[in-house]
Amino acid sequence: MARISISIPEDLLREFDRIRGCIGYKDRSKAIQAAIRDFITQHMIGEGGEGSGAVIFIYDHTIPGLEEYISDVQHKYGDVISAAMHIHLDRKHCLQIVSVRGEWKRISNLSRKLRGRKGVKQLRVSVLGKVFG
Numbered sequence: 001m002a003r004i005s006i007s008i009p010e011d012l013l014r015e016f017d018r019i020r021g022c023i024g025y026k027d028r029s030k031a032i033q034a035a036i037r038d039f040i041t042q043h044m045i046g047e048g049g050e051g052s053g054a055v056i057f058i059y060d061h062t063i064p065g066l067e068e069y070i071s072d073v074q075h076k077y078g079d080v081i082s083a084a085m086h087i088h089l090d091r092k093h094c095l096q097i098v099s100v101r102g103e104w105k106r107i108s109n110l111s112r113k114l115r116g117r118k119g120v121k122q123l124r125v126s127v128l129g130k131v132f133g
């Protein structure tokens with residue numbers, strides 16, 4: 001375990017401590033380690049790393065051809081998709097939770113293909129990276 005000493009603006013540290021308290025981190029070091037992992041994960045995307053998590057999106061299933069398009073894309077990205085869940089939210093909208101695992105680049109491309117399509121209202125990618133330490 002390495003020990004570091006850092007400089008940080010007081011208000012930033014106060015807010016960090018407030019938030020970590022709210023979300024259940026009693027130990028400041030543990031919270032900082034989690035923040036560093038998130039930072040690494042977030043910025044590894046362009047570097048050919050791997051991750052696992054989910055792509056979550058809401059779309060309008062009444063748009064002609066959209067369901068077929070979504071299915072086609074998922075077949076093309078079968079190498080990084082391990083499962084998908086479909087929830088009918090109301091008469092018009094569906095939610096899909098697609099679990100993914102593999103290369104950042106593939107997951108990112110998959111997300112882009114879905115996000116840019118007419119009728120896809122909202123999309124979020126939540127992928128976690130290699131766990132250090």
Ligand code: NI
Pocket residue numbers: 061086087088089093094095
């Ligand atoms: Ni549906």
